[in-house]
Amino acid sequence: MAYRFVYRRTVAFSDTDLAGIVHFSRFFLYMEDCEHAFYRAEDESVHKMSDGDGGWVGWPRVHVSCDYRKPIRFEDELEIELLVARVGTKTIDYRFKFRRVEDEGFTAVASGKALVACVRCKEGVMEAVEIPQAIREKIEQAPEGELKKFTD
Amino acid sequence: MAYRFVYRRTVAFSDTDLAGIVHFSRFFLYMEDCEHAFYRAEDESVHKMSDGDGGWVGWPRVHVSCDYRKPIRFEDELEIELLVARVGTKTIDYRFKFRRVEDEGFTAVASGKALVACVRCKEGVMEAVEIPQAIREKIEQAPEGELKKFTD
Amino acid sequence: MAYRFVYRRTVAFSDTDLAGIVHFSRFFLYMEDCEHAFYRAEDESVHKMSDGDGGWVGWPRVHVSCDYRKPIRFEDELEIELLVARVGTKTIDYRFKFRRVEDEGFTAVASGKALVACVRCKEGVMEAVEIPQAIREKIEQAPEGELKKFTD
Amino acid sequence: MAYRFVYRRTVAFSDTDLAGIVHFSRFFLYMEDCEHAFYRAEDESVHKMSDGDGGWVGWPRVHVSCDYRKPIRFEDELEIELLVARVGTKTIDYRFKFRRVEDEGFTAVASGKALVACVRCKEGVMEAVEIPQAIREKIEQAPEGELKKFTD
Numbered sequence: 090m091a092y093r094f095v096y097r098r099t100v101a102f103s104d105t106d107l108a109g110i111v112h113f114s115r116f117f118l119y120m121e122d123c124e125h126a127f128y129r130a131e132d133e134s135v136h137k138m139s140d141g142d143g144g145w146v147g148w149p150r151v152h153v154s155c156d157y158r159k160p161i162r163f164e165d166e167l168e169i170e171l172l173v174a175r176v177g178t179k180t181i182d183y184r185f186k187f188r189r190v191e192d193e194g195f196t197a198v199a200s201g202k203a204l205v206a207c208v209r210c211k212e213g214v215m216e217a218v219e220i221p222q223a224i225r226e227k228i229e230q231a232p233e234g235e236l237k238k239f240t241d
Numbered sequence: 242m243a244y245r246f247v248y249r250r251t252v253a254f255s256d257t258d259l260a261g262i263v264h265f266s267r268f269f270l271y272m273e274d275c276e277h278a279f280y281r282a283e284d285e286s287v288h289k290m291s292d293g294d295g296g297w298v299g300w301p302r303v304h305v306s307c308d309y310r311k312p313i314r315f316e317d318e319l320e321i322e323l324l325v326a327r328v329g330t331k332t333i334d335y336r337f338k339f340r341r342v343e344d345e346g347f348t349a350v351a352s353g354k355a356l357v358a359c360v361r362c363k364e365g366v367m368e369a370v371e372i373p374q375a376i377r378e379k380i381e382q383a384p385e386g387e388l389k390k391f392t393d
Numbered sequence: 394m395a396y397r398f399v400y401r402r403t404v405a406f407s408d409t410d411l412a413g414i415v416h417f418s419r420f421f422l423y424m425e426d427c428e429h430a431f432y433r434a435e436d437e438s439v440h441k442m443s444d445g446d447g448g449w450v451g452w453p454r455v456h457v458s459c460d461y462r463k464p465i466r467f468e469d470e471l472e473i474e475l476l477v478a479r480v481g482t483k484t485i486d487y488r489f490k491f492r493r494v495e496d497e498g499f500t501a502v503a504s505g506k507a508l509v510a511c512v513r514c515k516e517g518v519m520e521a522v523e524i525p526q527a528i529r530e531k532i533e534q535a536p537e538g539e540l541k542k543f544t545d
Numbered sequence: 546m547a548y549r550f551v552y553r554r555t556v557a558f559s560d561t562d563l564a565g566i567v568h569f570s571r572f573f574l575y576m577e578d579c580e581h582a583f584y585r586a587e588d589e590s591v592h593k594m595s596d597g598d599g600g601w602v603g604w605p606r607v608h609v610s611c612d613y614r615k616p617i618r619f620e621d622e623l624e625i626e627l628l629v630a631r632v633g634t635k636t637i638d639y640r641f642k643f644r645r646v647e648d649e650g651f652t653a654v655a656s657g658k659a660l661v662a663c664v665r666c667k668e669g670v671m672e673a674v675e676i677p678q679a680i681r682e683k684i685e686q687a688p689e690g691e692l693k694k695f696t697d
Contacts, residue, residue: 102581103416103574107409107467109365113302114269114407118559121266125558129620150265154306160367163411164585213261215312254429255422255570257563259619264559270407277406281468315563316433413669417606418573425570454569458610464671517565519616 092173092231094127097190100165110160117153120185120201123169131227144211146221151180155201159189166190167198172239176230179217180206184239200240244325244383246279249342252317262312269305272337272353275321283379296363298373303332307353311341318342319350324391328382331369332358336391352392396477396535398431401494404469414464421457424489424505427473435531448515450525455484459505463493470494471502476543480534483521484510488543504544548629548687550583553646556621566616573609576641576657579625587683600667602677607636611657615645622646623654628695632686635673636662640695656696 098119106112161167168188175182183203188195207224208215231239250271258264313319320340327334335355340347359376360367383391402423410416465471472492479486487507492499511528512519535543554575562568617623624644631638639659644651663680664671687695 101574101578102410103418103577105411106406107411107413108299108301108362108367109411110301112407113305114266114273117266117269118557121559122557125620147260149260149262149312150307150309152306152308153265154304155302156304157302160301164581210260215260253422253426254562255425255568258558259561259563259565261563266559270405273407274405277468316429412603412605412666412671414605417609418570418577421570421573451564453564453566453616454611454613456610456612457569458608459606460608461606464605514564519564 090227090229091127091131092229092235094123094130094171096123096126096169096171098122098167098169100161100163100167102163105163108160110162111165113155113157116155116157116187116199116201119167119169119187120153120155120171120183120203123171123185124183124203124205127171133224133227142211144209146218147208147210147215148181148205149208149215150203151206152204153202155199157199159196159198161187161189161198168195170239172231172236173228174202174231174236174240176220176225176228178219180204181220181228184236186239242379242381243279243283244381244387246275246282246323248275248278248321248323250274250319250321252313252315252319254315257315260312262314263317265307265309268307268309268339268351268353271319271321271339272305272307272323272335272355275323275337276335276355276357279323285376285379294363296361298370299360299362299367300333300357301360301367302355303358304356305354307351309351311348311350313339313341313350320347322391324383324388325380326354326383326388326392328372328377328380330371332356333372333380336388338391394531394533395431395435396533396539398427398434398475400427400430400473400475402426402471402473404465404467404471406467409467412464414466415469417459417461420459420461420491420503420505423471423473423491424457424459424475424487424507427475427489428487428507428509431475437528437531446515448513450522451512451514451519452485452509453512453519454507455510456508457506459503461503463500463502465491465493465502472499474543476535476540477532478506478535478540478544480524480529480532482523484508485524485532488540490543546683546685547583547587548685548691550579550586550627552579552582552625552627554578554623554625556617556619556623558619561619564616566618567621569611569613572611572613572643572655572657575623575625575643576609576611576627576639576659579627579641580639580659580661583627589680589683598667600665602674603664603666603671604637604661605664605671606659607662608660609658611655613655615652615654617643617645617654624651626695628687628692629684630658630687630692630696632676632681632684634675636660637676637684640692642695 187199339351491503643655
């Protein structure tokens, strides 16, 4: 059972824009990549989950947000931390923190949220479903104290 | 003076992901493109604004969010509506609504927010500044009733 | 029957990189969007083409290339011209020219190629197939003289 | 002195399109990221290279191409190999091979090219320049036999 994950990446050239900084929309790609790496670390794949009946289980976003504190740049080293704020019946609520890795320590650069819904997709149709038991056995909600500390 | 803008676009193939729908991060590109088209309609360019002193004025995001109600797909026709919720001293707060254009009417698919800060960029350094008068003369805050109607 | 198409677009902020110019990879998105707009103008959609048997017909790329002559920038107005260089049994060979729209005339900025194959996709498997008759009736090869003029 | 580099990455969800495979344009981002990682391995950064005179040295593309042999999918593990085909006075010509990492060995999925020019950028103006000596001391041309083997 896990509720926390840390993921590193180097900022790519194509993530920047003419202001010389990472385009704000890329933070959402970083969050998603972090979430998927978290799944893989738990021996699951976001994508390959068959529903055992010709369909598959996916996680479209219901709500996302991001707060930007400092700009980041090409070749910055980032650490992205994920916390599972809540596991509901059909949704998971993630929190993210972005830190730039410095020679000495870290600088907080942004924080984000993603509320994702479990859906079953079959023949192009999506339907909200309960989170499968296999997932529930691996992903748990952070203890309240952890969540408080994370979001403070 | 303007506080509202409507912008249309057709969903591109490269905006979709393997779930067969538009990737959630693309909604932020649509919002940004709508904001820039709004500026151009007001005879400004987001980018080309010189500060008259070797630097330029830009609008990095402080906070963004999006709420997703229905998936959209390749070649869907979208209408994106922007409303200026607030013009502060150094920030502008935008609201967005996404509608899919149907044969008869529209379907609401998503809504979003972007709080942007006015910064002056010179030699790679960004500094928050007051919104230039030239912008203030063109962009105004929506009347309270309009905002209420928009976000309800 | 058509073998030529012209498509306009304004360069988006998120298409730029820290060098202040449009990222080279975006030219391929512009070519693809132009190709799809060409299809739509011919009353077809690249995507929605059912094969009448539970699968669908798609056009993955076999080869693409781009030659860059001049950089383009945010809010530049682009004209992209497509020419059908060859319609084979299972492939179509497109040529593209990129021009920046100036106050007086145009500046040639880049040119590109895309060789696309017709495939049938069913249950995640792709198989090269002959181009459907409905497409052949709408898309034709440019006369040799036109192609020569285009690529000179 | 180096003329070869190997770089690994996992395919991201946002790299896929509705056909369920990686969008063809993403291969160019993978090539670019590989090239930049090659530079970093040689203790250089593509971006941060000052020209010692208020400008900086960059590497815009003159020509790129990609040949696609097999589709790749979300969470595939890729190995991208770079070879320096030629170091000219003002340009470097790179070759790339893409392999999917399998349980046993590799599958060749694509190959690419990028001809990049050395430019000096100052105050938004780009000018082609000779490749700086510091780069020449680190990046060399592959021996002819190696290039032949690579591209066969």
